[in-house]
Each structure stands twice: as C-alpha cells, then as structure tokens.
Amino acid sequence: MNDAVSGIALGVVIVGLALSTFVTRTSFLLAGARFRLGHRVEVALRYAPVCTLAAIIVPNILLHPPAATIDLSVLNPRLIGALAAGLWLCWSRNLIGCLGSGMAAYTLARLCL
Amino acid sequence: MVKGGLTVPWAIMMSLLVYAGSAQLAALPLIVAGAPLWVIVTTGFITNLRFVIYSAALRPYFADEPWRKRAALGFFMTDFTFTRFMRSAQEGSLPEQNRDAWFAGVCSSNWITWQLSAMTGIIGASYVPTEWGLEFTGTLALVALVGPSLNARPAVVGAIVAAVVALLAFPLPFKLGLFCGAIAGIAAATLADYWQQRETPHTLENA
Numbered sequence: 001m002n003d004a005v006s007g008i009a010l011g012v013v014i015v016g017l018a019l020s021t022f023v024t025r026t027s028f029l030l031a032g033a034r035f036r037l038g039h040r041v042e043v044a045l046r047y048a049p050v051c052t053l054a055a056i057i058v059p060n061i062l063l064h065p066p067a068a069t070i071d072l073s074v075l076n077p078r079l080i081g082a083l084a085a086g087l088w089l090c091w092s093r094n095l096i097g098c099l100g101s102g103m104a105a106y107t108l109a110r111l112c113l
Numbered sequence: 114m115v116k117g118g119l120t121v122p123w124a125i126m127m128s129l130l131v132y133a134g135s136a137q138l139a140a141l142p143l144i145v146a147g148a149p150l151w152v153i154v155t156t157g158f159i160t161n162l163r164f165v166i167y168s169a170a171l172r173p174y175f176a177d178e179p180w181r182k183r184a185a186l187g188f189f190m191t192d193f194t195f196t197r198f199m200r201s202a203q204e205g206s207l208p209e210q211n212r213d214a215w216f217a218g219v220c221s222s223n224w225i226t227w228q229l230s231a232m233t234g235i236i237g238a239s240y241v242p243t244e245w246g247l248e249f250t251g252t253l254a255l256v257a258l259v260g261p262s263l264n265a266r267p268a269v270v271g272a273i274v275a276a277v278v279a280l281l282a283f284p285l286p287f288k289l290g291l292f293c294g295a296i297a298g299i300a301a302a303t304l305a306d307y308w309q310q311r312e313t314p315h316t317l318e319n320a
Contacts, residue, residue, distance in 0.1 A: 024163075047268060059291075103250060106249055
C-alpha cells in the first residue's frame with residue numbers, strides 16, 4: 001500500500017468522513033427547530049449525490065490514468081465493462097448481476113482486445 | 114476497499130466509523146490517487162448531502178425525543194432504513210407508540226447485516242490477486258448506485274453536465290475538476306427541475 005495515504009493522514013480522512021456522515025444525518029433531527037429548508041435548496045440537495053457520483057465515475061472510465069487523455073474508443077475495457085453493467089441494470093435491478101456482467105465484460109475485453 | 118489501497122484494519126475502521134457506502138466508494142479513488150485531505154472529505158460530504166433532506170423529513174416523527182436519541186437514530190439512518198420508515202409512515206403501519214424503538218430495530222438489523230457483509234468483503238478481497246482488476250468493481254458499484262436515480266429528466270441532465278465538465282476540467286490540480294463537475298451538474302439539474310415544474314405544474318400537485 002502507498003505510504004502517502006497510510007497512518008495519520010488516513011486516520012484524519014476517516015474521522016473527517018465519519019463527521020460528514022454524522023453532521024448530514026443528524027442535521028435537522030438536532031437543529032430542525034431553528035432552521036427550515038427552502039424548496040430550491042432541497043431540490044439542489046436532492047441532485048447532489050447523482051451529480052457528484054457522475055463526476056467521479058465518468059472520468060474513472062474514460063480517462064487512462066497515466067496519460068489522462070479521453071479514451072472514447074470502443075476498445076476501452078472500462079467503457080465496455082461499465083456499458084455491460086449499465087445494460088444489465090436497465091434489464092433488472094439486480095446488483096450482483098450488474099457487478100458480475102460488468103466485471104465479466106471488463107475482464108474479457110482486457111484479455112482479448 | 115482493500116483492493117482500493119487500504120490495509121484490512123483501516124478498511125474495517127472506515128466501515129465502522131463512516132458507515133456510508135456511497136461516500137466511502139467516492140472517497141476511495143481519491144485516497145488511492147493521493148488527493149489532499151480536504152478534497153476527499155469534501156467529496157464525501159457532498160455525497161452525503163442527501164441525508165440532510167432525510168433528516169428534515171424524519172424530524173417531525175422524533176421531535177419530542179431527547180437530543181441524544183435523535184443523534185443516535187440519525188447517525189444509524191441509511192438510504193434503506195429511511196425509505197423503509199417513510200413507506201410505513203405513509204401506509205399508516207407505524208406503531209402509535211415507541212416509534213423510536215421501531216426505527217432503532219430496523220436500523221440495528223440493517224447495521225449488523227451491512228457490517229457483516231463489509232467484513233466478509235474486506236477480508237475475502239485480500240485473497241484475490243490484484244491482476245483480476247477487482248478494484249474496477251468499485252466503479253461498477255457506483256454505476257449501480259447512480260443508475261436507479263437517473264429516472265427523472267433533471268437528474269439525467271445534471272449527470273451529463275457533471276460528467277462533461279469533470280472530464281474537461283480534469284487537468285486542474287487538487288481534483289478540482291471533480292467539484293467543478295459536481296457544482297455545474299447540481300446547478301443544471303436544479304434549473305432543469307425548475308423548468309420542468311413550470312411546464313407541468315400539475316405533477317407537483319399530484320405528487
């Protein structure tokens with residue numbers, strides 16, 4: 001494992017993430033009497049996870065880490081794996097099937113292409 | 114998570130303390146890439162922002178409970194337990210009294226199942242060779258997490274804008290491209306939601 005992420009730094013990250021879980025989940029349960037959520041803010045909060053995750057996933061799939069160039073080619077194994085997982089997800093909501101088909105397509109593409 | 118670059122004890126600690134699957138999965142690639150602390154924590158925080166809404170929705174049911182109990186019920190609330198609670202509340206099948214105990218029961222059984230599965234995965238993964246590319250399951254799990262929420266047009270618009278901006282802004286330092294993408298996506302989704310409501314105001318009344 002990478003030394004740069006070990007030890008104290010990792011401990012701080014974990015405590016920070018734990019705090020973010022605690023603060024968001026207990027926010028209104030603890031302080032709800034004093035604040036109200038505006039409609040516009042509520043809408044923005046509702047879409048925050050989808051947008052953040054999309055901003056993480058898509059570069060993860062399309063960018064090759066060393067060169068950081070966009071790889072839209074149909075031969076990109078990560079793209080093939082993600083498409084297979086996405087198709088499976090449209091077809092059934094089964095998580096294991098989604099991961100399994102995605103990994104199978106990714107592995108096949110990686111070994112054969 | 115172990116395949117994402119954490120040792121087994123750290124991964125177990127993360128699962129126990131953070132207890133938020135999407136935030137953990139979002140943080141993992143950043144930890145591996147050696148991103149700055151504040152970037153990792155802020156990303157986790159944004160991913161957790163939906164819980165603010167859940168918290169506001171639960172408040173009326175537990176307003177009379179002491180703060181310590183509200184804090185505990187809040188921390189152990191997840192996407193699943195929240196959805197389960199609200200469904201029972203809408204069906205009217207919640208007990209008249211001891212709702213706190215009912216919810217604590219749902220949350221604790223969910224916690225035990227989650228942590229047992231996480232431990233199995235953390236320990237099991239260390240026996241899988243790295244060449245299998247198992248760390249890609251992290252990205253796929255995020256795909257599975259996002260998929261079902263793409264059922265409304267504003268969410269799709271937001272996700273596309275977020276992805277395109279994140280790709281274009283990727284060369285920025287400190288993973289700032291991630292935030293640019295997320296913020297642009299949230300703004301686009303909020304606007305799209307606003308326009309959709311204006312075009313079809315009836316859906317608002319029926320919802």
